[in-house]
Amino acid sequence: MDTTLRRLLAAIGEPLVQVAAAPGGLDVPLTGLAIVDPDDEPDQYPGQLVLVIGVRGRAATATLRAVARRGAAAVAVKADGAQEALQAAAADAGIALLLVPPEVRWERIESLARDVLHEGGAAGDDGSGDLYSLAQTVALLTRGVVSIEDTASRVLAYSRSDDDAAQVDELRRLSILGRQGPEAYLRMLREWGVFDRLRDSEEVVEVDEHAELGIRRRLAIGIHAGHRQLGTIWVQEGAEPFAERAAEVLVGAARVAAGHIVRRRTQQAPGRRWERDLVAGLLDGRASPDLVAGAVGLNEESSALVVAFAVRDDDAAAQELVVTELVDVVSVHAAAHRRTALCAAVGPRVYAVLPDVHSTDGAVALCKEVVAVTRRRGDVRVQAGIGSPAARLAGVPDSRREADRVLDAMSPAQDVAVFGEIRAEVLLTQTLGLLAANPDLRDPGVARLVEYDREHRTDLVGSVVAWLDAMGDVRAAAERLTVHPNTLRYRVRRASAIAGLRLDDPRARLVYHLQLLAATRST
Numbered sequence: 001m002d003t004t005l006r007r008l009l010a011a012i013g014e015p016l017v018q019v020a021a022a023p024g025g026l027d028v029p030l031t032g033l034a035i036v037d038p039d040d041e042p043d044q045y046p047g048q049l050v051l052v053i054g055v056r057g058r059a060a061t062a063t064l065r066a067v068a069r070r071g072a073a074a075v076a077v078k079a080d081g082a083q084e085a086l087q088a089a090a091a092d093a094g095i096a097l098l099l100v101p102p103e104v105r106w107e108r109i110e111s112l113a114r115d116v117l118h119e120g121g122a123a124g125d126d127g128s129g130d131l132y133s134l135a136q137t138v139a140l141l142t143r144g145v146v147s148i149e150d151t152a153s154r155v156l157a158y159s160r161s162d163d164d165a166a167q168v169d170e171l172r173r174l175s176i177l178g179r180q181g182p183e184a185y186l187r188m189l190r191e192w193g194v195f196d197r198l199r200d201s202e203e204v205v206e207v208d209e210h211a212e213l214g215i216r217r218r219l220a221i222g223i224h225a226g227h228r229q230l231g232t233i234w235v236q237e238g239a240e241p242f243a244e245r246a247a248e249v250l251v252g253a254a255r256v257a258a259g260h261i262v263r264r265r266t267q268q269a270p271g272r273r274w275e276r277d278l279v280a281g282l283l284d285g286r287a288s289p290d291l292v293a294g295a296v297g298l299n300e301e302s303s304a305l306v307v308a309f310a311v312r313d314d315d316a317a318a319q320e321l322v323v324t325e326l327v328d329v330v331s332v333h334a335a336a337h338r339r340t341a342l343c344a345a346v347g348p349r350v351y352a353v354l355p356d357v358h359s360t361d362g363a364v365a366l367c368k369e370v371v372a373v374t375r376r377r378g379d380v381r382v383q384a385g386i387g388s389p390a391a392r393l394a395g396v397p398d399s400r401r402e403a404d405r406v407l408d409a410m411s412p413a414q415d416v417a418v419f420g421e422i423r424a425e426v427l428l429t430q431t432l433g434l435l436a437a438n439p440d441l442r443d444p445g446v447a448r449l450v451e452y453d454r455e456h457r458t459d460l461v462g463s464v465v466a467w468l469d470a471m472g473d474v475r476a477a478a479e480r481l482t483v484h485p486n487t488l489r490y491r492v493r494r495a496s497a498i499a500g501l502r503l504d505d506p507r508a509r510l511v512y513h514l515q516l517l518a519a520t521r522s523t
Contacts, residue, residue, distance in 0.1 A: 003030055003117055005074055005096055008049070012112050016104055017076060020083060021090040021097040028073050028096065033113050035106075038063050046071035049098075049113060053106050057082035061089040068093035076100050076109060130260045131157035138253045142246040144219070144235035148257060151229055156261075185215055198222040199229045202254065204247040209237070217242075221250045223257045230261045276327075279344035282393070283351055283400045289393040298340055298355055304396050305357040305389045307334075307367055308403035309350040312381040312412075322380050326350045330370055337366045351403070353396055360386050360418045367416040383410055386418045405430065432518045445499035446515040452498050460498070461516055463491035468513040 006026035009019060019026075031047035037054040050072045052063050057080030064075050064086065074096035079086055083099060090097035100109060116132075135146040139159035146159040189195060189207070197205050198220060209217040217237040223230045233254055235246065243249070278295055281287025283306065293300040309330060311322045327345050334341035334352040342353040354363060367384035374380045385406030387399035402419040409429040410417050419426065435442065453461050463481065467488065470477035478485040495501060502508040 004028060005030055005049075008113065008116050012109075012116065016109060016112070017098045017100055019096070020079075020099045021087045021095075023091055023094045024073075024096065026096075030073055030117060033110065033117055034067075034072070035110065036063060036067060042066060042070060044070050047073045049074045049076065049117070051075075051106060051109060051113075052077045056080040056102075058085045061085060064089050064095065064097070065093050068095040074098060078102055131257065134253060134256055134260065135159040138233065138235065138249060141243060141249045142219070142235050143238065143240055143243045144246065145238050147234045147236075148223075148231060149234065150231045150261075153232075156231065185210065194220070198232050202251065204250050219246060219250060221254045223254045223261065225258050225261075230258055233257060276344040279342045279351075279353065280346050282342070282353065282396050283344065283346060285397040289396070293393055296340070296342060298393065300393050302355045302393055303358055303389050303391055304393050304399065305354045305360065305363055306387045306396055306399040306403045307352045307354065307363050308385045308387070308400065308407050309352075309367075309370065310348065310383050310385075310407050312383060322374075323348060323350060326370075326374065326382065329373055333366055333370050333373070337362055349404070349407070351400060355393070358389055360389070360420070364416055364418065371415045383407060383414065384416045385410060386416070388419050402426075428514075428517070431514060435515060435518045443511060443515055445501055446512060446519060449495055449499040449501075449516075450519050460491055460495040461520060463488055464495045464501070464512070465516050465520060467492050468509060468516070 004027050005022065008030060009017070009026065022028075029047055030049050032049075033051070034043070034045050034048045035051045035053060036043075036045075038052075039054065045067050048071070050067045052060050052067070052075060055063060056078035060077045061082075064077065067075055068090075072095060075090070076098040077086060077100065079099045080102065086097055086099070100106075131148055135148050135157045136159045138144075139146040147155055148157045149155050188210075192207075194205055194207060197203065199222060202222065202224060205220045207218040207220065209215065219235045219242065221233050223232060233250060235242070235250065278287055278292055282289065282292045290300050292298070293302075309326060311326065313322065323345055327343060327350050330350050330352050331341075331343040334343055334354065338354045338356065340355050342355075344351055352366070354366075357363065363386045367386065371382050371384060374382045385403045387402035387406070390396055390399045405426045406417050406419050406422060409422055409425040449461055449464075453459060463477075466477040466481050467474065470480070474485045474488055478488040481488065492503070496503055501512055503512070
């Protein structure tokens with residue numbers, strides 16, 4: 001999908017570029033970006049924006065006319081005092097002319113233009129277009145002038161301020177031009193702890209005006225994914241005071257920006273994505289083992305074992321970002337363990353397929369390394385579940401299902417677990433899941449007992465479960481609950497009377513035990 005010159009200018013705009021001529025209007029489509037040096041061999045530039053480097057001013061007019069003849073829709077040059085000559089040449093050639101200030105580096109124009117044009121796909125697919133739109137929206141709602149920056153203070157997007165250029169202070173102008181702001185001001189920000197507050201909290205930070213430095217009043221907020229700072233939104237006060245709810249707007253904008261930046265970072269190179277899609281197909285059984293084996297250089301008859309990793313973080317944006325990074329961490333460690341190891345993320349989990357593995361010993365060591373590294377690098381909690389080795393590559397989906405079940409059944413205190421070691425817990429988790437999914441199978445007496453506890457603030461359910469866990473050993477169960485055995489006997493009798501439990505029937509006891517465990521786990 002093509003973008004237009006108008007959209008490009010809305011995203012980049014002054015002070016980086018200025019429209020000097022637009023014979024065809026601003027809605028001409030742009031199909032891509034090209035960089036031309038006068039010494040280059042001529043090429044075709046159908047519908048493209050051409051950056052003319054290596055020559056400027058009047059000397060660039062010949063190149064301007066040449067790229068126009070070869071289909072270019074717009075050209076960007078550095079005027080160097082020859083604006084009128086360039087404008088006349090552009091009007092005569094029927095091409096849009098963008099003038100770039102001498103101090104702006106071509107690398108910056110190229111980077112921003114490619115972000116907007118996003119060659120090979122729809123404009124803005126990488127999230128940059130979303131960030132520019134967000135900056136413009138925040139500017140409208142706060143009545144300020146907005147910049148969105150990464151943690152290295154590189155500008156990712158900013159709002160347009162062409163209607164009142166006088167309202168833009170020197171710090172913003174230098175930031176957009178890619179140059180560092182006044183050192184005295186940055187030093188004050190550090191001394192005041194502004195950067196620390198932006199890094200460590202989600203509060204809106206207010207920075208006073210400093211007329212002696214040419215700096216206007218600002219509001220700022222850190223963009224976070226969980227405990228990680230991804231960047232900052234800065235809002236400079238413009239020609240009028242901030243809107244009353246500007247701080248509230250910034251809180252919401254920071255959360256939206258986090259999603260855009262995470263999506264932007266999670267994009268992968270096409271070749272790598274293709275391979276990981278193929279591995280994902282092997283994991284869920286959609287891709288035939290012989291196809292995968294041939295594509296990645298494996299033997300279809302090789303044994304294989306699957307390891308599953310899960311990020312334990314309640315923050316959705318943080319989890320998505322960590323999963324993306326975790327793929328790389330697992331890939332590196334898995335490759336060190338097995339040269340032909342495969343790795344892919346499927347939904348919120350990351351999987352490693354280890355070929356030619358007949359036991360789980362090496363996989364346990366691998367998982368412990370990954371868990372330790374992620375915790376050390378980013379204080380991220382990761383758990384790993386290990387399936388059983390499959391005799392052939394075709395058994396990968398079965399090993400993956402086991403690894404998933406291990407993750408589902410693991411206690412919060414466990415870092416790594418193997419299917420064979422917690423088989424009973426896995427079976428119990430699966431059974432309780434079946435009961436939860438089929439409410440018609442639940443015993444009404446159990447439901448009455450649970451409701452009784454809720455209404456009377458008692459814990460008869462816990463007492464019966466402890467008694468069942470101890471296989472009817474009253475003294476052992478009472479010791480676990482730290483109550484007198486007679487107290488426990490009374491509670492069990494009371495629970496039986498309320499719920500109509502038949503505790504003398506071994507099959508009934510099994511059913512009650514399962515349903516009471518399901519009830520306690522769901523509360």
